[in-house]
Amino acid sequence: MSLLHAVGPTLDLREFRLLRDYVNQFCGIYFADDSAYIFERRLRERLRDLGLEDFVEYYRYLRYHPNAESELENAAEVLTTNETYFFREAYQLRAFTDEILPVVRARALARGAKRIDVWSAGCSSGEEVYTIAMLIEASGLFEGWDVRVFGNDISRRVLRKARDATYTSASFRAMISDYERFFISTDEGKQVHPRIRSMCHFGHLNLMNERRAAIVGRVDVTFCRNVLIYFDDTSRQKVLDSIYQRLHRGGYLLLGHSESLLQSGTAFEIAQLTTDIVYRRPIPYTELPPRKL
Numbered sequence: 001m002s003l004l005h006a007v008g009p010t011l012d013l014r015e016f017r018l019l020r021d022y023v024n025q026f027c028g029i030y031f032a033d034d035s036a037y038i039f040e041r042r043l044r045e046r047l048r049d050l051g052l053e054d055f056v057e058y059y060r061y062l063r064y065h066p067n068a069e070s071e072l073e074n075a076a077e078v079l080t081t082n083e084t085y086f087f088r089e090a091y092q093l094r095a096f097t098d099e100i101l102p103v104v105r106a107r108a109l110a111r112g113a114k115r116i117d118v119w120s121a122g123c124s125s126g127e128e129v130y131t132i133a134m135l136i137e138a139s140g141l142f143e144g145w146d147v148r149v150f151g152n153d154i155s156r157r158v159l160r161k162a163r164d165a166t167y168t169s170a171s172f173r174a175m176i177s178d179y180e181r182f183f184i185s186t187d188e189g190k191q192v193h194p195r196i197r198s199m200c201h202f203g204h205l206n207l208m209n210e211r212r213a214a215i216v217g218r219v220d221v222t223f224c225r226n227v228l229i230y231f232d233d234t235s236r237q238k239v240l241d242s243i244y245q246r247l248h249r250g251g252y253l254l255l256g257h258s259e260s261l262l263q264s265g266t267a268f269e270i271a272q273l274t275t276d277i278v279y280r281r282p283i284p285y286t287e288l289p290p291r292k293l
């Protein structure tokens, strides 16, 4: 029985679950049974591009074709939501600037390093990465420091856009006028200033691949906003464990406003800031500075 009355190949429930679970294992994204029609509609585009008759053939392709890995990435690409914009969730960015950056600075100096590393996990077309770099630059706390903001995504298409760094109006819907100075007008749109671009790096990385996540190095802060909401619990836990491993002790994790770790068994501790709740990799008791008597 088809899940949808539509033109083109259709999925029955058994096929849907088979494909859904296979894609889920690869990239973490999960479609419940009641959103099968969205899954079917989006993947139909892949069948058309590959000239395949039905979803059973597509499943075989994903499992056994020499190009299976790259096709799994294509499937992830059509199934993901890439919505993003500059200065998304301003209250959280305020907490980052006013309360997190000064702590990160002090800890780095205590380690003897004038270096700050921030990771935007699931960065889409780069607006979040450049926002973070602009906030660091505008804080004035890191002049002469080695500043590195790294963004990764599973989609090569959005990463091309991120590296191009040129944006049109939809990306500026929450823009803050003070930061206009970090853009240059071009015929195609507004381009991020080279000074900010030089702090930002992008890489193709599937967050489900824990081994490859080592390319991120150690970071002071991770933003993973509006990514894990599309994952099932097991995949979410796997990615959170990997993020935890990449953070310095005392490093911070910032999730999207509708996301919380309260229900999950996690090693992160809660840090209650003035305008937001964020998460932190605990500092072992033995590494805490001695208390003044």
Ligand SMILES: C[S@@+](CC[C@H](N)C(=O)[O-])C[C@H]1O[C@@H](n2cnc3c(N)ncnc32)[C@H](O)[C@@H]1O
Binding pocket: 026, 027, 028, 029, 080, 081, 082, 083, 084, 085, 088, 121, 122, 123, 124, 125, 128, 152, 153, 154, 155, 158, 205, 206, 207, 208, 224, 225, 226, 227, 256
């Ligand atoms: C809704 S966007 C969020 C962008 C940005 N973090 C923000 O909050 O504005 C989610 C991004 O996560 C990416 N993504 C989803 N699953 C991923 C995975 N397994 N590995 C890497 N990126 C993934 C998607 O491709 C998409 O670009």
